[in-house]
Amino acid sequence: MAVHDDCKLKFMELKTKRTYRFIVYKIEEKQKQVMVEKLGEPGQTYDDFITFLPADECRYAVFDFEFLTKENVPKSRIFFIAWSPDTAKVRNKMIYASSKDRFKRELDGIQIELQATDPSEMDLEVFKSRAN
Template identity: 65%
Template structure:
């Protein structure tokens, strides 16, 4: 069972949906979520039928999060990211201003 030191397990659906995004280009974005009770990363939301050109990995961890949640997130992020081969741009954000359209445009080039 995964814990805060080793990170959360990654549900198979996460890898499947990421492969669909990468290979078939049928998703515009995927929101993954750490489900603490299930001790794994799951798919929370999809946006379909929109072609994409770059794959961004956005690590969202607001400053207002609980310390325990931040620890679980930090230990799970790298393990999860290794499961998703093909990420082209990574952003770490703690505030919405760090994910503005101007940030995406500058990082996409």
């Protein structure tokens, strides 16, 4: 599975310049490559982000999660989310599962990985508990 240059470029902008809050990636089967599907503006929230994950299709996503430490120090962690809902077709799940590690290696700077099959597995509380 090829990775479109835009995927790495946009990720670097998120990581270094904080240009985006999140990026949703989609595998285009016909072109056999991972493409950027949606870019979240810096002002968008977690609630905005989850609306771009389809209920019955897999996606990869990167989310820049900002939080305060116990000492009230602002920090952020870059999460990689492998979204694979139970309702997705088996072929769709297989393609995403088999391409995940190679794609993730292309995105240098991911700090935390989440696998999610339904929204509860990537609830905001999950992000908070994994970020610390």
